[in-house]
Amino acid sequence: MRSANDPPTSQSRLVLSEYQTNNVLRHLKGRLFYLLCLLGSLVGILLLVTLLNDIRQDGFHYMSKHFFTNFPSRKPEIAGFHGAIMGTLWVMGIVAITSFPIGVGAALYLEEYAIKNKLTSLIQTNISNLAGVPSIVFGILGLQLFVRGTIGYGPAICIGEQCGFGRSVISGALTLTLLILPIVIVASQEAIKAVPPSIREASYGVGATRWQTVSSHVLPQAMPGIMTGMILALSRAIGETAPIIMIGALTFVAFRPEGPLDPFTAMPIQVLNWISRPQAAFHELAATGIVVLLITLLTMNAIAVLIRIRLGQSGAR
Amino acid sequence: MSFETTRVTARYRQNLRSNLGGRLIGAVLFLCAFVTVVTTVGIVVILFIEGLSFFAEVSPIEFFTGTKWTPLFTSKGFGVLPLISGTVLIGLGAACVALPLGTLTAIYLSEYATPRIRSVMKPLVEVLSGIPTVVYGYFALTFISPFIKEYLYPEAGPYMAISAIVVVGIMIVPIVASISDDALRAVPRELREAAYGVGASKLEVNTRVVFPAALSGVIASYILAISRAIGETMAVTVAAGARPNLTANPFEAVQTMTAYIVSVSLGDTPHGTIEFKTIFAVGLTLFFMTLVMNIISSRITKRFREVYD
Numbered sequence: 362m363r364s365a366n367d368p369p370t371s372q373s374r375l376v377l378s379e380y381q382t383n384n385v386l387r388h389l390k391g392r393l394f395y396l397l398c399l400l401g402s403l404v405g406i407l408l409l410v411t412l413l414n415d416i417r418q419d420g421f422h423y424m425s426k427h428f429f430t431n432f433p434s435r436k437p438e439i440a441g442f443h444g445a446i447m448g449t450l451w452v453m454g455i456v457a458i459t460s461f462p463i464g465v466g467a468a469l470y471l472e473e474y475a476i477k478n479k480l481t482s483l484i485q486t487n488i489s490n491l492a493g494v495p496s497i498v499f500g501i502l503g504l505q506l507f508v509r510g511t512i513g514y515g516p517a518i519c520i521g522e523q524c525g526f527g528r529s530v531i532s533g534a535l536t537l538t539l540l541i542l543p544i545v546i547v548a549s550q551e552a553i554k555a556v557p558p559s560i561r562e563a564s565y566g567v568g569a570t571r572w573q574t575v576s577s578h579v580l581p582q583a584m585p586g587i588m589t590g591m592i593l594a595l596s597r598a599i600g601e602t603a604p605i606i607m608i609g610a611l612t613f614v615a616f617r618p619e620g621p622l623d624p625f626t627a628m629p630i631q632v633l634n635w636i637s638r639p640q641a642a643f644h645e646l647a648a649t650g651i652v653v654l655l656i657t658l659l660t661m662n663a664i665a666v667l668i669r670i671r672l673g674q675s676g677a678r
Numbered sequence: 679m680s681f682e683t684t685r686v687t688a689r690y691r692q693n694l695r696s697n698l699g700g701r702l703i704g705a706v707l708f709l710c711a712f713v714t715v716v717t718t719v720g721i722v723v724i725l726f727i728e729g730l731s732f733f734a735e736v737s738p739i740e741f742f743t744g745t746k747w748t749p750l751f752t753s754k755g756f757g758v759l760p761l762i763s764g765t766v767l768i769g770l771g772a773a774c775v776a777l778p779l780g781t782l783t784a785i786y787l788s789e790y791a792t793p794r795i796r797s798v799m800k801p802l803v804e805v806l807s808g809i810p811t812v813v814y815g816y817f818a819l820t821f822i823s824p825f826i827k828e829y830l831y832p833e834a835g836p837y838m839a840i841s842a843i844v845v846v847g848i849m850i851v852p853i854v855a856s857i858s859d860d861a862l863r864a865v866p867r868e869l870r871e872a873a874y875g876v877g878a879s880k881l882e883v884n885t886r887v888v889f890p891a892a893l894s895g896v897i898a899s900y901i902l903a904i905s906r907a908i909g910e911t912m913a914v915t916v917a918a919g920a921r922p923n924l925t926a927n928p929f930e931a932v933q934t935m936t937a938y939i940v941s942v943s944l945g946d947t948p949h950g951t952i953e954f955k956t957i958f959a960v961g962l963t964l965f966f967m968t969l970v971m972n973i974i975s976s977r978i979t980k981r982f983r984e985v986y987d
Contacts, residue, residue, distance in 0.1 A: 391881040395790055401782025405851045406802050412809070412817045419820070466710030474704045475711075486976075488714050493902070493972035494965065495909025497936050498721060501961045504943070505724045512724050539717050546714070572703050600810025603911035603936065607943050629812045629912075636816050636916055644820055651813050658808065 416655070419648035428649060432615040433631065437642035442650055445631035447617035448530070448610070449599060452627060455534035456541065456598055461591060463538070464545030465580075468587075471546070472553040473575050492543035500607025503536030508608050528609035531621040536604050541594040548590020552583040585668055592665040596658050602629040628654050725965055728958035735952050741959060747922035747938075749956045750947070760922035761960060764932035765908055765967075767839055768846060768918065771928055772907040775847025777900055780854025784896070787855065788862035789884050800859075807852040814845040815916025823917065826929075837919030837931040845913050850903040857902065861895025862888055898979040905971035909964065911936035935964045 423437065431441025467488075475481040505511055510518035510525025518525065526532040556579050564574040580587075605627055614626040626634075628650060635647035733741070736756045744757015783803060787796055822841035827834050865888050873887045889896070919931030920941050933941070939957045947954045 387879045387881070391879050394881045394884070398782045398786035398790055401779050402786040402799065402803065402855075404779050405783065405806050405848055405855075406799075408848050409802070409806055409809075411821070412813070415817055415821045416813070463710045463713055466707045467714065470704070470707035470711040474707055484711050484715060487718050489976065490969065490972055491714055491718055493905060493968060494721065495911070495936065495968055497909065497911045497939055498725075498961055498965050500943075501939070501957065502717070502721050502724055505728075506720055509949070512720065512727065539713075542714060542717070546711075570697075570700055572700050596808065600808075600812070602810065602812045603915075603940060606940055609943065629810055632816070633812050633912065633916070636812070636819060644816075647816055648820075651816060654810060655813070658810075662808070 413655075416648050416651050419645045420652035421649070422645045423649045424652065428653075433634070437640070437646055440643075440646055442628070442631060442653060444614040444617050445626050445628045445650070446653070448614070448625035448630075449627045451530045451618050451621070451625060452534045452537065452605070453595060453599060455531060455621060456537045457591070457595060459535065459538045460541055460545050460594065464542055464591070464594075465549050465587060467542070467546045468549030468553055469575060469580075472550055473571065473579065488543045488546055492547070495603075496540055496601055497603040497607060499536055499540045500604035502539065503532060503604060503608040507532035507535050526622065528611070528624050529622045530618050530625045532608045533605045533610055533625065533627070534621070536608050537598045537601060540601065540604060541598050544594040544597060545591055548594065549583070549587045552586025552590065553579060555586060556582045585671075589665045589669050592661050592668070596661045596665075599657060599661075600629055600654065602633055605630060606633070628657075721965065725958055725962040728955055729962040732952065732955040732959040735955075736959075745924050747933075749953050750942075750945070754952075756956070758935075758960065758963060760924045761933060761935045761938050762963070763924050763926070764839070764918070764922065765934040765936070765964075767926060767928065767932060768842055768910075768914055768934055769904050769908040771839065771843030772847035772850060772910075773900070773904050775844060776850045776854050776903055776907070779847075780851045780899070780903065781858060781896065783851065783855040784858035784862055785884060785889070787859045789880075789888065800856075803855050804852045806849055809849070811849065811910060811912040812916065814849055814913040818842055818845045818913060818917035831929045834929045835919070835931055837917065837921075838929050839918050839932045840928040842914045842918035843928060845917065846907050846910050849910070849913070850906050853903040853906055854899045857899035858892070858896045861892035861899070864895070865891045894978050894981075898975045901971050901975040901978070905968045905975070908934075908971070909936065909968050911940060915940050935960045939964075 423440075427439060428441050429446065430443055431439055432444050433442075434440040471481065471485060475484075506525075508525050508528055526535075560578050560582065561574055564578045569577075610630045611624055611626050614624070614631075618625040632647050632650040632654065635643045635650060638644075741756055741758050743759070744755060745759050746755030746757050747760045748755040787800055787803075791799060818841040819836075822844055823834075823836060823838060826838065826841060831838075831840075869887055869891060870883050873883045878887070914934045915937040918934065918937065920933050920937065921931045922938070923930055923932045925932065939960055942954065942957050
């Protein structure tokens with residue numbers, strides 16, 4: 362028997378050193394892999410910084426009061442964003458009004474009312490599939506259904522000469538509503554799921570009906586989560602360009618829409634129009650428009666975070 | 679006795695009434711949910727009706743095998759392959775950018791980052807998917823394309839597939855990172871501890887235990903991300919150009935299916951003509967490509983999800 366104090370035999374020393382070098386190598390590989398992961402995750406953030414910096418450099422030459430009050434023009438120094446801002450406000454207002462009740466209603470149905478059957482799981486699967494449909498396909502849907510009032514077969518829905526809603530604010534808004542509905546529904550479902558069952562049980566226990574339970578206990582508790590999801594969905598809709606190009610938002614609008622049936626342009630469409638011109642001055646205008654667009658998005662996201670923090674404290678979570 | 683009966687009946691009636699109200703509310707809520715089903719049916723019906731009337735005039739064989747896409751010219755060619763090749767080039771290129779970056783990000787976030795770093799880094803990465811795609815288009819056209827022309831490939835024109843590939847790749851990184859991160863974090867602690875217990879290093883635990891255990895979720899995220907890249911519209915419209923081009927060279931201008939649809943709707947092609955109907959045929963093709971990928975992705979997630987309890 363060898364005791365621990367005995368010097369290692371030459372054979373075991375060899376094994377030991379092999380083990381040691383092996384270990385050093387393993388350690389080194391581990392550090393390298395860690396660095397690789399760190400670098401990989403920094404690439405995206407680095408590109409984000411470059412992008413924002415690029416826009417910051419170009420985006421403030423034309424930033425002035427005129428930019429917000431003027432309509433687009435062939436002369437870059439007097440061209441403005443007014444029509445696009447008003448168009449986006451109109452469209453987003455209608456999107457908010459339509460998508461909130463439908464989205465929350467659908468989420469309430471799926472979480473509180475629906476029996477777990479084939480139809481329910483079909484609706485649920487369909488919602489997640491719909492979220493993956495390219496936005497331009499929604500544009501094609503909107504072009505037929507809302508702009509022209511037809512599904513391509515049989516008669517169109519017409520009032521007098523006017524078939525469908527035409528290339529108008531309401532067509533754009535309804536198209537975007539269908540586009541963001543899956544997002545609103547899923548976010549609302551998550552918020553409703555997070556309301557603890559004990560609250561429902563207490564309400565049923567004192568004899569409340571299902572609707573009383575839902576409307577005065579579940580919904581108020583879920584509201585911060587729903588509002589956060591709603592704002593995030595709206596900020597997705599603001600940046601959407603493809604579907605409203607499809608439904609025919611104009612790219613050169615020297616007026617602001619006065620009603621839901623008026624033609625319109627929107628911020629990303631105006632930006633696209635400026636990008637697609639060859640002159641550098643228009644690219645700077647596009648960058649200025651992008652700055653306005655990004656600041657709007659940033660504000661909306663900040664509001665969403667604030668709502669989550671402020672109302673979340675008293676809420677269920 | 680009769681007094682009791684009337685009281686019961688009155689309450690019964692009242693309950694019935696409120697139950698009726700409840701049912702009405704239930705029906706209205708059901709209709710809200712049903713809007714989504716109607717949307718899907720609407721998309722499918724519209725694409726099929728207009729698509730079929732297109733295929734009545736152009737044979738599907740010509741459409742899917744032709745290599746000349748010039749529906750708006752006098753000598754019309756209705757071969758969609760150049761558009762599909764442009765779409766696949768950008769989709770696969772973006773995958774080459776996003777899959778490694780997204781996977782590394784997910785591993786970093788779930789296995790290495792401290793909770794503090796994670797709480798800063800995850801939202802930052804997700805900002806990438808919140809930026810409007812037209813902004814990416816601007817960045818590609820005014821920053822990446824000139825950069826590539828200056829340093830890498832001076833012969834390139836102002837439009838090139840590669841700069842669209844870069845921005846589309848970056849914008850789908852959060853999809854890969856976020857879903858893979860969830861999958862990695864769902865791997866139970868015991869698996870890691872068992873591996874450490876038999877002497878594995880962190881690298882070995884991550885690459886040979888955690889990552890394989892989360893593989894189905896990771897692959898689902900890959901497919902979903904590629905599907906998103908294929909449906910991406912504005913960045914490729916702005917940066918990749920508007921020339922249907924059957925090429926695998928990323929430094930040339932290409933046109934994707936989505937960019938073609940946009941170019942038709944920006945033009946003044948009259949409705950009802952065969953030229954206009956092309957957008958439905960192309961839209962139908964695009965819809966099915968993305969649908970199949972999304973279904974495969976969700977099947978993988980469902981079927982191969984390891985249930986750890």
